[in-house]
Amino acid sequence: MARAGWHSERVSRRDFDPAALGSQMYPLLNSVVVPRPIAWVTTRSDQGVDNLAPHSYFTISSIEPPVVQFTSVGHKDSLRNAVATGEFVVSLCPEHLQEQVNLTATDFPADTSEYDAVGLTREPSARVAPCRVAESPLALECRVVGTREFGGASTVVFGEVVWVALDEDVLRNGRPDIDLLRPLARLGGNQWSTIGQVSEHRRVPFSELPS
Numbered sequence: 001m002a003r004a005g006w007h008s009e010r011v012s013r014r015d016f017d018p019a020a021l022g023s024q025m026y027p028l029l030n031s032v033v034v035p036r037p038i039a040w041v042t043t044r045s046d047q048g049v050d051n052l053a054p055h056s057y058f059t060i061s062s063i064e065p066p067v068v069q070f071t072s073v074g075h076k077d078s079l080r081n082a083v084a085t086g087e088f089v090v091s092l093c094p095e096h097l098q099e100q101v102n103l104t105a106t107d108f109p110a111d112t113s114e115y116d117a118v119g120l121t122r123e124p125s126a127r128v129a130p131c132r133v134a135e136s137p138l139a140l141e142c143r144v145v146g147t148r149e150f151g152g153a154s155t156v157v158f159g160e161v162v163w164v165a166l167d168e169d170v171l172r173n174g175r176p177d178i179d180l181l182r183p184l185a186r187l188g189g190n191q192w193s194t195i196g197q198v199s200e201h202r203r204v205p206f207s208e209l210p211s
């Protein structure tokens with residue numbers, strides 16, 4: 001029920017049935033679940049190749065324990081390595097590295113390290129074998145705690161965050177500051193975005209709502 005003063009308007013809707021859409025469901029979901037943060041996922045192959053690839057199907061899964069997840073659509077090197085070694089590192093994709101982030105999505109052969117191909121620097125991790133992207137302000141070092149496959153093509157990888165490393169330069173009063181992190185996000189198709197206007201809103205307790 002709408003409360004007094006709240007705006008309510010009828011919209012003319014078009015409905016989509018995923019069963020009828022088939023493969024068109026993929027671009028549709030990509031266009032509406034936006035903006036998505038981009039995990040820059042580093043894994044190490046059993047041959048010792050440092051693999052790096054962006055994944056925008058990425059979010060927090062749990063707080064205690066701290067767990068994040070990324071989804072591989074298809075059986076890619078990142079998925080294969082994370083499952084085989086049980087480790088991955090998520091680096092944040094900052095605005096100034098957009099070109100490099102995009103280039104790491106190129107389908108390089110498995111024996112080519114995107115670090116070398118794209119010219120990024122390896123920084124040793126504290127708790128896991130896969131390295132951090134030295135040029136990125138954040139690294140979440142993760143140990144795989146599970147996977148979940150959907151329909152054979154999409155696999156969600158869950159990783160417990162066992163170490164967090166932040167660049168001092170993105171901290172303000174000891175906390176990461178959005179104006180300093182400048183993360184990139186992914187939209188539909190080939191569209192990307194940056195952080196727009198940031199505002200703060202206190203959560204309103206029920207007792208303060210207008211009756």
Ligand SMILES: Cc1cc2nc3c(=O)[nH]c(=O)nc-3n(C[C@H](O)[C@H](O)[C@H](O)COP(=O)(O)O)c2cc1C
Binds near residue numbers: 108
């Ligand atoms: C911004 C961006 C976000 C992406 N997000 C995903 C994703 O969430 N899942 C996925 O499977 N591929 C995603 N891709 C495509 C992969 O990065 C690409 O297939 C890459 O070559 C996979 O590398 P790998 O085989 O080394 O793991 C994304 C690409 C870009 C540019």
